[in-house]
Amino acid sequence: LAPENIAMRADLSVQLAHEVQSLVEPESFAATILGKRISAETRQALQRAASREQAFALLFMSPEFQRR
Numbered sequence: 001l002a003p004e005n006i007a008m009r010a011d012l013s014v015q016l017a018h019e020v021q022s023l024v025e026p027e028s029f030a031a032t033i034l035g036k037r038i039s040a041e042t043r044q045a046l047q048r049a050a051s052r053e054q055a056f057a058l059l060f061m062s063p064e065f066q067r068r
Contacts, residue, residue, distance in 0.1 A: 017056035
């Protein structure tokens, strides 16, 4: 949980989000990958995201995805 590790995970999440944003819808991807483990908070964050890329970045940084 060092600050450098958190920053590295955030950077990686943004880079990965940029690559996959045009391949699939964030919410359907989340449902496929996380199923019932996705929290209401993460689902709401995906719905409120300003872009698909931001939605993926939020998903990749979510606690459920990090535990996976």
